[in-house]
Amino acid sequence: MISVKNIVKKYDGKEVLKDLSVDFPSGKTTVILGPSGSGKSTLLRSLDLLVRPESGILDFGDIKLDYSQPVSKKLSFDIRKKTSMVFQNWNLFPNLTVLQNITTAPITVLKRPKQETEEKARKLLEQVGLGEYADRFPSQLSGGQQQRISICRALAMNPEYVLLDEPTSALDPELETQVLLILEELSKMGQSMIIVTHNMEFARSVADKIVFVEDGDILFDDTPDKFFNHPTTRIKDFLSGIT
Numbered sequence: 001m002i003s004v005k006n007i008v009k010k011y012d013g014k015e016v017l018k019d020l021s022v023d024f025p026s027g028k029t030t031v032i033l034g035p036s037g038s039g040k041s042t043l044l045r046s047l048d049l050l051v052r053p054e055s056g057i058l059d060f061g062d063i064k065l066d067y068s069q070p071v072s073k074k075l076s077f078d079i080r081k082k083t084s085m086v087f088q089n090w091n092l093f094p095n096l097t098v099l100q101n102i103t104t105a106p107i108t109v110l111k112r113p114k115q116e117t118e119e120k121a122r123k124l125l126e127q128v129g130l131g132e133y134a135d136r137f138p139s140q141l142s143g144g145q146q147q148r149i150s151i152c153r154a155l156a157m158n159p160e161y162v163l164l165d166e167p168t169s170a171l172d173p174e175l176e177t178q179v180l181l182i183l184e185e186l187s188k189m190g191q192s193m194i195i196v197t198h199n200m201e202f203a204r205s206v207a208d209k210i211v212f213v214e215d216g217d218i219l220f221d222d223t224p225d226k227f228f229n230h231p232t233t234r235i236k237d238f239l240s241g242i243t
């Protein structure tokens with residue numbers, strides 16, 4: 001499990017995460033919802049140390065980090081290894097093949113053997129229906145295919161948690177469906193995931209837990225059933241588009 005406790009993050013003196021605490025259970029999919037600018041990406045990026053809060057605790061059970069203290073290179077490496085981020089705009093390396101995009105980090109960062117890493121990458125490509133595309137370059141693929149490859153790239157690092165920040169918001173609806181189906185599949189297989197999305201239908205189908213963030217604070221932290229079927233007035237407004 002990942003627990004964050006009492007996180008405070010400020011930008012220009014303004015608190016964008018306000019003493020926020022939340023758990024992300026292992027083997028489950030947690031979906032983070034909330035209006036634009038509420039702090040969802042900031043929270044997600046704090047888990048990967050892409051954002052550095054002023055204070056709070058990041059607790060993975062076996063390792064812990066106090067954001068207010070200096071962090072050693074080793075601790076930062078160990079924490080980063082536990083999560084893998086899939087970005088909105090997939091950012092594949094344009095000059096590397098699909099296979100190289102997936103294997104570069106495991107080989108260079110984790111020092112995994114090349115052959116084993118490539119075998120695993122090919123398996124992942126098969127799983128997302130792109131087994132034939134290993135030797136192509138990203139520019140020869142559609143956006144939805146590129147995003148599926150960036151999911152493979154994240155999984156190739158063998159992270160405990162896959163973090164996804166609006167993974168389909170840059171895709172056309174039919175390409176979006178391909179990616180969402182893969183994420184639903186991963187979720188069913190028990191991959192621990194934390195997903196920020198604006199797609200309510202997807203949130204409803206994939207989430208084991210919903211966290212609703214507003215103005216840097218957590219307004220709701222419970223089951224999708226409660227969120228969607230028994231919403232508070234505030235959540236009802238959010239769901240009907242009155243953000």
Ligand code: ATP
Pocket residue numbers: 011012016034035036037038039040041042043
């Ligand atoms: P969206 O749904 O639009 O992606 P979000 O919930 O992900 O929004 P964040 O990106 O976490 O929101 O931003 C939270 C607040 O922090 C916003 O007010 C935003 O303007 C501010 N913010 C985010 N990043 C920075 C930054 N690098 N510098 C200054 N302010 C920032």
Ligand code: MG
Pocket residue numbers: 040041042165
């Ligand atoms: Mg965001």
